[in-house]
Amino acid sequence: MSIKASTRQVDDVTVVDLSGRITLGEGSTVLRDTVRELLGRGQKKILLNLGDVTYIDSSGIGELVSGFTTVANQGGQLKLLNLTKKVHDLLQITKLYTVFEVHNEEASAIRSFS
Amino acid sequence: MSLESALESVDQAEEEVVRFATEAGFGEEDLQKVGMAVRECMVNAVLHGNQYDPEKRAGVRVEVDERGGLVITITDEGAGFELNEVPDPLAQENLLRHSGRGIFLIRAFMDNLQVRRRAPRGTEVRMVKYRTEETDQPS
Numbered sequence: 001m002s003i004k005a006s007t008r009q010v011d012d013v014t015v016v017d018l019s020g021r022i023t024l025g026e027g028s029t030v031l032r033d034t035v036r037e038l039l040g041r042g043q044k045k046i047l048l049n050l051g052d053v054t055y056i057d058s059s060g061i062g063e064l065v066s067g068f069t070t071v072a073n074q075g076g077q078l079k080l081l082n083l084t085k086k087v088h089d090l091l092q093i094t095k096l097y098t099v100f101e102v103h104n105e106e107a108s109a110i111r112s113f114s
Numbered sequence: 115m116s117l118e119s120a121l122e123s124v125d126q127a128e129e130e131v132v133r134f135a136t137e138a139g140f141g142e143e144d145l146q147k148v149g150m151a152v153r154e155c156m157v158n159a160v161l162h163g164n165q166y167d168p169e170k171r172a173g174v175r176v177e178v179d180e181r182g183g184l185v186i187t188i189t190d191e192g193a194g195f196e197l198n199e200v201p202d203p204l205a206q207e208n209l210l211r212h213s214g215r216g217i218f219l220i221r222a223f224m225d226n227l228q229v230r231r232r233a234p235r236g237t238e239v240r241m242v243k244y245r246t247e248e249t250d251q252p253s
Contacts, residue, residue, distance in 0.1 A: 024124070024157055024161070025121050057150065057153050057154065057219075058154055058157075058213070058215040058219055059213070061215060062211075062212040062213050063212075065210055065212060066212045069210055086146070090219075093219075093222050094203065094204070094215055094218070094219075095209060099209060
């Protein structure tokens with residue numbers, strides 16, 4: 001199964017619920033297009049919910065990084081929610097865990113956006 | 115097995131190698147690491163090496179050596195690369211790069227990695243995974 005992405009608005013934060021695999025090809029393209037589309041609509045507070053992401057490869061990690069830098073460059077914030085152990089471990093070994101702001105609870109994540 | 119230089123071959127190689135490793139008795143944690151290493155290596159072969167060229171093939175061989183290690187060899191027909199010239203993705207200046215983490219992840223997940231040039235062209239990547247002892251924790 002490749003990736004599925006659905007968005008919902010909570011206050012002024014757009015939560016993107018992702019499920020499936022974020023890998024080279026469709027998975028990373030969907031993530032990239034979703035972030036671009038949100039930025040195009042002026043949504044610059046983005047919370048990626050990765051709770052149902054079962055697999056991520058280096059292309060998927062690259063897409064998360066690109067999303068983070070693209071949003072930041074436009075004055076916005078992209079944060080991560082509900083990392084699975086696999087994704088958590090991958091971000092740890094690639095030293096990206098400290099780059100991203102990671103939350104385990106949606107309500108506090110929403111409140112953290114300035 | 116000889117595979118097309120296509121994205122579908124990445125999935126196929128991962129599935130075949132993980133199936134072989136499962137039958138060879140590797141545990142769940144090792145299987146995940148092996149699967150990811152094969153995926154990263156195949157992406158390098160078909161995308162960076164063969165550049166999706168339909169005239170070029172990616173080769174995958176998997177076997178168990180005399181020490182019980184899972185030996186995976188992946189070949190391509192691309193221009194090749196030098197392992198020691200791959201930028202360190204953990205260096206501060208590379209941390210936010212979009213790409214360049216594949217070889218690092220292979221090294222992190224496998225116990226041994228060797229890369230050599232093939233004649234007249236191409237690259238051969240040989241990687242080995244030994245079984246991780248999985249012990250039952252007392253409840």
